[in-house]
Amino acid sequence: MGQKKQQHFSEEFRREVVLRVLKGEINKEQAQKRYGIGGRSLILKWINNFEKYGVCTIRLAKNPQSIMPKEKKTEKPAKELELEARNKLLEQRLKDESLLREMYSRMIDIAEQEYKIPIRKKSNTK
Numbered sequence: 001m002g003q004k005k006q007q008h009f010s011e012e013f014r015r016e017v018v019l020r021v022l023k024g025e026i027n028k029e030q031a032q033k034r035y036g037i038g039g040r041s042l043i044l045k046w047i048n049n050f051e052k053y054g055v056c057t058i059r060l061a062k063n064p065q066s067i068m069p070k071e072k073k074t075e076k077p078a079k080e081l082e083l084e085a086r087n088k089l090l091e092q093r094l095k096d097e098s099l100l101r102e103m104y105s106r107m108i109d110i111a112e113q114e115y116k117i118p119i120r121k122k123s124n125t126k
Contacts, residue, residue, distance in 0.1 A: 007038055014046050014056035021047065022081055024088070050077075 017031050021043060026034065028043045037043060046056040108119050 009037070011055065011057050015050065017043060018046050018050045018056055019077075022050075022077070023084055 013035075017035060017037070020026050021028055021031055031037060031043055050056050111117075112119050
């Protein structure tokens with residue numbers, strides 16, 4: 001039987017991948033393909049560890065303190081992610097409103113051309 005080759009990734013690499021997934025830049029499947037990460041749930045484990053402990057890798061033998069939940073580390077990324085998500089939502093709403101405004105403007109232009117009536121108020125009138 002063949003053995004599976006175990007992959008080793010640095011904490012910095014794991015953290016970068018996790019943050020990109022949490023920010024919504026890429027999803028888990030895209031990260032797996034882009035970075036050649038094997039295993040269906042590996043990135044999910046990294047995310048769970050990051051959210052719970054503030055690190056993507058639990059190293060019991062080297063640093064027992066790393067597995068203790070750290071509230072300050074998890075609060076800041078959560079707040080940042082929340083703000084980034086809100087920012088993206090507001091940007092999308094602004095884009096939608098701009099498109100809607102453009103659509104209305106074009107509708108008025110078409111109506112003025114087809115019916116040959118002025119709809120918009122001219123700037124030089126009182």
